[in-house]
Amino acid sequence: MPAEDLPKNYQPGEIEGRWYRHWKEAGYFHADAAAPYAPFSMIFPPPNITGILHMGHALTCTIQDVLVRWRRMQGYNTLWLPGTDHAGIATQMVVERELRESEGKSRHDLGREKFLERVWAWKEKHGSRIATQLELLGASMDWQRACFTMDAERSHAVREAFVRLHEEGLVYRAERLINWCTRCRTALSDLEVEAEPSMGELFHFAYTLDGGGEIVVATTRPETMLGDTAVAVHPDDERYKALIGRTIAHPFVERALRIIGDPVLVDPTFGTGAVKVTPAHDWNDFEAGKRNGLPMVNILNLDGTLNAETGAFAGIDRREARKRVVEELTARGLARGTTPHAIPVPRCQRCRAIVEPMISLQWFVSAEPLAKPAILAVEQGQTTFVPEGWTGTYFQWMRNIKDWCVSRQLWWGHRIPAWYCDAGHVTVARTDPPSCSTCGDARLRQDDDVLDTWFSSALWPLSTLGWPGATPALRSFYPTSVMETGYDILFFWVARMMMMGIHFMERVPFRTVLLHSMIVDEHGEKMSKVKGNVIDPADVIEKHGADALRFALVWLSTPAAQGRPVKLSMRRIEESRHFCTKIWNAARLALMNLEGHDADTFAIALQDGPEGASLSLADRWILSRLHRTAAEVGGALEAFKLNEAAQILHRFFWHELCDWYLEMVKGPLRGEGAPHDQSDRRTLIAAQGTLATVLDVALRLLHPFMPFVTEEIWRTLPRPDGVPQSLMITLYPTADERFLDDEAERTVALLQTVISELREIRALYNVPGQTRLEATLVTTDTRTRAAIEAHGAIVRDLARLDRLSVAAEPPPRDGSTAVGVFGEIELFVRPVDIAGERLRLQKKLDRAMADLASCQRKLDDEAFRARAPDEVLKEWEERARSLGEEVKRLRDATEGGAE
């Protein structure tokens, strides 16, 4: 008996590892670039090698796995390519900390080469943790193609891209204002700096003019005055106009400041209308400095202390310097008071240290020429965003893009392929050059810096598919179909992949960008170790299984809302676990009743549609519902509404298949009223066949969402010859219109209404489950009578009746008859202890009359009658008629009742 194949209890832990190994070994995850099917490809956003699986990974992985498994089952040549990211700063910091803690050494103690050996060793040891954890989730990734951002091929791609961009003038080296993190000791891109709102003060002080007089300026960063090279006023400002061109002797250093007129920098209505200008340490001032040819004086050392340019202040930390400058200015009688002022403090995204704008010689990627085609591509719809609201965000950023500082003063990363000779010539080359390309000098020094980690990430869809080689994979799978990722890296990553992909391939890197929200706890709070509200995916998987976690994540995640997070709680996960159990138990019930079922014969019978088998009403109904569900699920998946697909499946499986279909057929299947003749036999065969078919199709529909439990069950089901060995490579079901059956759905809806009404009466009067009732259904509608007569057995079973009769006229009532009225149907149920019956009916009558009245009011409205479309009017008239009938019957029941 096959039921023995499914243990009584659903134990995910036992099942999941087994199936994952099986699928992987069978090669189901591997994509063949030469396969002759339409491609569906996705590249998994590479997690940092320092990463440990968190809910964000679990969400992105689950969404992508659902898409991939669905497309694979549809027959696409499906590639899902995994990989990991070297994560420059993050990894370097982790290894440095380890080095410090275990040996008390810094990376400088080891030197570059030795330190990098350590990092590689660390990577070998820990770098694949995350991959193992993704396997626990069921990720059907093509592990054979796994990449690492710093492996040989990817490094080759990075170098090729850099050199090519340099040749094209899109990569350049220049002295520019950049964001400098004094703790990480590296330059950062604009994106790696976060503005933190804070309350500071605006300090006012006076500069004494050469030849007498003063000009008052204000600043939130007094120490920067040590780098001032001018004071700017608005050229039209009557107060200061005359001062333009005069000079100021800096009070602390040997430097003369000019008073300049600059209509861009200065807003004459703000503050005193005079602005101190520090071109080397302020973004606006830098621009003003360029406009006005001002000297740019860098006053900071790389560690954030003041340098020799600051005279007596040299060597002091910038924070201390701020106080000292205020003190000194005050001492000299130049302070002019402070006012509270809100200031955004720029902080390093990684270490939270305050970032200093600083002039520095760095490498940049020229952004605008790359951004333009990337904007155009989206405008033309070559790539679309889901939800589409993100399109605007993308445009906004792309249209205001600034050059990208890509050099980092780190050791761990792709070293910049630029070499310098003593004469200062720069050689940028694909292979390490023997001598300077300008002067032939053989004494070359490679640039010490490495590239921003996001530079290699930007190339990811290209480099993972083999670019710059013209590989079969690149030919088959580029552009990729979907890029699914969190909206938080839209600019960091998605936008840059667009730019690079289009630039190097002349085609967008992906057709659809699918963005998911951030995961928070059930109260909407960000999950953090400090708050202790973290839900660890690994724990959840161990406790409830990957299927439960996956289903919960997909169920909850609406791709639609910008700024609306996914609220995850253990409760939701448990709920989803219950669903797994429900499926398990439904399968057990089915298996217990499939003895003698011949999958082949039934499959053949259904080949030409439902007519081929002697299907009962219940069978026709569930098949109709099944095919409708398949259609709805397909539509939802096509629209990337995964949560909707999950909901539809949940509702179908639980509330239609289990609550109604299984209840309708389990009696007959069990052999109550064993087959007497050929026709009964055929009915039994049809019922078993339908049950097995519905379960089979439902499991396939569910498989992308919960791959393990569905596979486990599916393998125990009897199935026709010639189907694949694994559920994950069967065909994803599509709706077959021949099975859609409006008539069966209408009839079952009627039976459901009658059964619910009977159950309501039973519940209302506390009739014990064992008590069998008898009921008479009264209606003048012949079709209803016929339907109930034909399918009375179902009503009797599900409403626990002894006898159900149908009549045109109400039967005599006694003191133990309850009456149910809905529409034009009356139900007389007995024996029931009907104390309070009149009250109950009266309440129903009141409600029906109120409904009827408001309905009538609407119909009496001349404007409505005149303007509303015919069909709407008809609907309302029909409603009024039906309500009228109900009221009439309820009134009879109320008055005619005993008691």
Next chain:
RNA sequence: GGGCGGAUAGCUCAGCGGUAGAGCACCUGCCUUACACGCAGGGCGUCGCAGGUUCGAUCCCUGCUCCGCCCACCA
């Protein structure tokens, strides 16, 4: 300062021109031979506020209030 979301049952969210839906929670019965991780039944809402369009608005338009997110150098 600019841009984008959201406001619907106690909670999480669907619906988006024809008198409001789901799941959970709650209440009441049930250990009915698949499942108590279950079954059956029940109550629950001035659909953020104010105007407008319409025969009719939760749904469309305008304004407002409150929440959330992103971008931005005003000293």
